[in-house]
Amino acid sequence: MTREAEYAGGMMDKRLQTRLWRVLLVMAIGGIVSFPFRTVFADDAPTADSGLLTRESQHLRLTSDVEDPELLDDLVRSFDDSLPQWLAFWGVPESQAANWKIQGYLMRNVDTFRKSGALPNHIPRFDHGYSTPHTIWVRYQDTTYYNRHLVLHEGVHSLAFELFGAGGPSWFMEGTAELLALHRDRIPVPSRQPRSEFSSNGSVLAQSMDAFTINQLPRNRWDTPGWGRYKIVARQREAGTLPTLKRVLKLPTELNGKVEAYTWCWAAASLFTQAPESRDAFLKAARRGFDQTEAFTSEFYRDVAEEWPVLSARWRLMMNDLDYGFDWSRHQVKLSTSDPRASGAPFQVNVTPDQSWQSVGMWFPKGAKLRFMAEGRCHVTPDWISEPAGITLEYNRGHPLGQLQVCVLPIATPAGATIPGLGIRPVLTRADVSKFKANTPAGSSDDSTPIPGSNVIAINEPSWVLLRINLPAGHSPVETITGEQEAYQVQIIPSR
Numbered sequence: 001m002t003r004e005a006e007y008a009g010g011m012m013d014k015r016l017q018t019r020l021w022r023v024l025l026v027m028a029i030g031g032i033v034s035f036p037f038r039t040v041f042a043d044d045a046p047t048a049d050s051g052l053l054t055r056e057s058q059h060l061r062l063t064s065d066v067e068d069p070e071l072l073d074d075l076v077r078s079f080d081d082s083l084p085q086w087l088a089f090w091g092v093p094e095s096q097a098a099n100w101k102i103q104g105y106l107m108r109n110v111d112t113f114r115k116s117g118a119l120p121n122h123i124p125r126f127d128h129g130y131s132t133p134h135t136i137w138v139r140y141q142d143t144t145y146y147n148r149h150l151v152l153h154e155g156v157h158s159l160a161f162e163l164f165g166a167g168g169p170s171w172f173m174e175g176t177a178e179l180l181a182l183h184r185d186r187i188p189v190p191s192r193q194p195r196s197e198f199s200s201n202g203s204v205l206a207q208s209m210d211a212f213t214i215n216q217l218p219r220n221r222w223d224t225p226g227w228g229r230y231k232i233v234a235r236q237r238e239a240g241t242l243p244t245l246k247r248v249l250k251l252p253t254e255l256n257g258k259v260e261a262y263t264w265c266w267a268a269a270s271l272f273t274q275a276p277e278s279r280d281a282f283l284k285a286a287r288r289g290f291d292q293t294e295a296f297t298s299e300f301y302r303d304v305a306e307e308w309p310v311l312s313a314r315w316r317l318m319m320n321d322l323d324y325g326f327d328w329s330r331h332q333v334k335l336s337t338s339d340p341r342a343s344g345a346p347f348q349v350n351v352t353p354d355q356s357w358q359s360v361g362m363w364f365p366k367g368a369k370l371r372f373m374a375e376g377r378c379h380v381t382p383d384w385i386s387e388p389a390g391i392t393l394e395y396n397r398g399h400p401l402g403q404l405q406v407c408v409l410p411i412a413t414p415a416g417a418t419i420p421g422l423g424i425r426p427v428l429t430r431a432d433v434s435k436f437k438a439n440t441p442a443g444s445s446d447d448s449t450p451i452p453g454s455n456v457i458a459i460n461e462p463s464w465v466l467l468r469i470n471l472p473a474g475h476s477p478v479e480t481i482t483g484e485q486e487a488y489q490v491q492i493i494p495s496r
């Protein structure tokens with residue numbers, strides 16, 4: 001993948017190039033072009049003269065100079081396990097790819113494959129992988145995960161060729177391939193995982209029984225060694241250079257192997273397939289994959305244009321929170337362009353720990369000012385109970401764990417090329433709590449007395465207002481004895 005002149009193949013017309021590949025394939029079948037590898041089938045040992053090993057499954061024949069039969073077995077098996085999941089993702093019946101099979105090369109020494117002709121000279125140099133309709137080439141990587149990731153990624157491109165004529169323009173093609181290559185292995189590596197990773201998610205045994213699944217978000221670094229995209233997100237978030245969603249759709253046809261660009265394409269594909277506003281449009285677009293021009297993107301944009309402010313807002317939230325443990329089931333924020341305008345009357349909402357950001361359910365006009373009062377308790381770990389000001393002994397991304405936070409999210413799409421950071425503020429500070437306690441006679445208040453916050457939130461442009469309890473990305477609510485959902489009760493007092 002990364003470094004892809006991929007289908008573009010320099011200046012060559014794509015359709016012409018596809019045709020060229022077909023011709024080459026026919027020549028290969030007809031014996032005009034030969035692949036001089038001595039084939040070693042499964043269960044055979046590699047021979048000293050070729051040094052090449054081939055492993056074959058129903059859908060992938062993989063030849064490699066990497067003397068690791070276990071790895072090759074793993075790769076072809078993972079490929080076959082992924083195929084029905086890819087088809088299900090696109091809603092394509094399995095019968096349509098029953099006879100689909102490609103040749104793959106996993107290469108440690110690229111020259112070997114160049115010399116033998118297995119990697120033809122017309123294929124440009126690439127850093128990670130490359131695909132054509134019937135063949136994929138992947139450069140050997142240090143981790144099993146990343147070898148698998150790249151084989152699956154290039155395989156998705158080949159399958160898109162088979163099913164839809166191609167994978168669409170770069171942002172769509174690469175986003176889809178990354179989405180469908182990101183996977184969770186059957187057996188995580190418990191020995192490399194700190195014990196605390198397991199404490200909240202059940203036993204080691206339960207984890208080791210995970211099925212092989214694609215389209216997964218990594219729970220931690222050990223899920224996806226070598227992948228490293230979250231590092232890029234964190235770095236650019238810190239530098240304030242995260243791109244807007246529209247910018248991603250305008251990424252050039254040639255991504256030139258920039259891992260950053262792949263990260264944005266993947267994140268956008270993840271958002272578009274998870275957001276109710278765009279899921280259908282994204283899947284529908286895959287079927288127009290033969291069109292790799294701007295017309296493809298224009299049509300996709302037209303399909304979601306009405307919901308663009310919501311999608312763009314979801315993108316800002318996602319990019320702010322994306323990290324190991326990020327889980328879409330915790331990010332189902334209810335945002336709509338038809339949310340009612342705030343009436344100006346005070347109202348109350350409950351903020352729960354099962355979801356990250358939670359909209360207060362209406363939008364606020366420019367000039368509105370909001371004050372808050374909050375109360376309630378909630379487990380932030382099995383051992384720690386927090387109140388809205390948070391626990392100052394435990395922090396998550398620089399803020400007290402359990403802190404009730406407010407975010408003013410403008411409805412209008414950001415105008416520039418990068419997204420402005422989200423203004424996230426505490427609803428209540430420790431000082432507010434101390435002041436309240438000092439001014440309240442002992443015994444006259446308990447946990448269910450709302451504490452007024454001193455922060456006044458000014459709305460500078462029409463905006464949604466969101467609240468959340470500050471918790472780590474992978475948080476799952478602690479089960480309480482009563483089984484009741486814990487919450488903070490928040491009063492919102494608008495004024496002008």
Ligand SMILES: [Zn+2]
Pocket residue numbers: 001002004006153154157173174177
């Ligand atoms: Zn690719």
